[in-house]
Amino acid sequence: QKEVEQNSGPLSVPEGAIASLNCTYSDRGSQSFFWYRQYSGKSPELIMFIYSNGDKEDGRFTAQLNKASQYVSLLIRDSQPSDSATYLCAVNSGGYQKVTFGTGTKLQVIP
Amino acid sequence: NAGVTQTPKFRILKIGQSMTLQCTQDMNHNYMYWYRQDPGMGLKLIYYSVGAGITDKGEVPNGYNVSRSTTEDFPLRLELAAPSQTSVYFCASSYVQGVVGELFFGEGSRLTVL
DSSP, X not given: OOXXXXXXXXXXXXXXXXXXXXXXXXXXXXXXXXXXXEOTTSOOEEEEEEOSSEEEEETTEEEEEETTTTEEEEEESSOOGGGOEEEEEEEEETTTTEEEEOOOEEEEEEO | OOOEEEEOXXXXXXXXXXXXXXXXXXXXXXXXXXXXXXXXXXXEEEEEEEETTEEEEOXXXXXXXXXXXXXXXXXXXXXXXXXXXXXEEEEEEEOOBSBOOOOEEOOOEEEEEO
8 A cells, every 4th residue: 555645637627716636545553644746857856735624715725634544635725727736745654754655636727 | 935846747667777766845845745646645754854954754654755945845656667656746844843834835746667
């Protein structure tokens, strides 16, 4: 079983819709969870992090964490074409020192 | 601030050659990482370091070596390059107190082994 799993997509949504991206992880001891956005040919950049069960909102982005189900999600409201990118879920694992990434979900926002 | 700087940005190697990818950060971060990213894939951890003089293996360390003699620098050495090492390499750093925090990435080094 992969440590961090994501659907590779592509996930296509129309402009203005809500995009929902999902991630599951295997290490129950994981403490911190991250969503990175990566545009084609660029390096990843952090957009959200969450440590506690529940929701965390930042502008159009909401991260959701359910540790019992080992599930993290990212909601993007009012999706824009500029949101088209690959979204990488990342989890700290193997103690507190390593960050493990999923394979990423490619999001396409259709104008 | 420069942040995380990687050199070179592009390199073509022949099978069996060796090279070093350089990474330096000016943020006084204690943690540094090397990841590789194959086309259409996520990031795989090669090596990481929690401070000068301390390094540890990640998921895919075979064929690579690292050293961390200073806080700022974390070079990645490829010995006897193989086509399987064709990838984009990202160096990242983080300031960590307890739980791992945000990773700051360099722009990447695209390596092709022919």
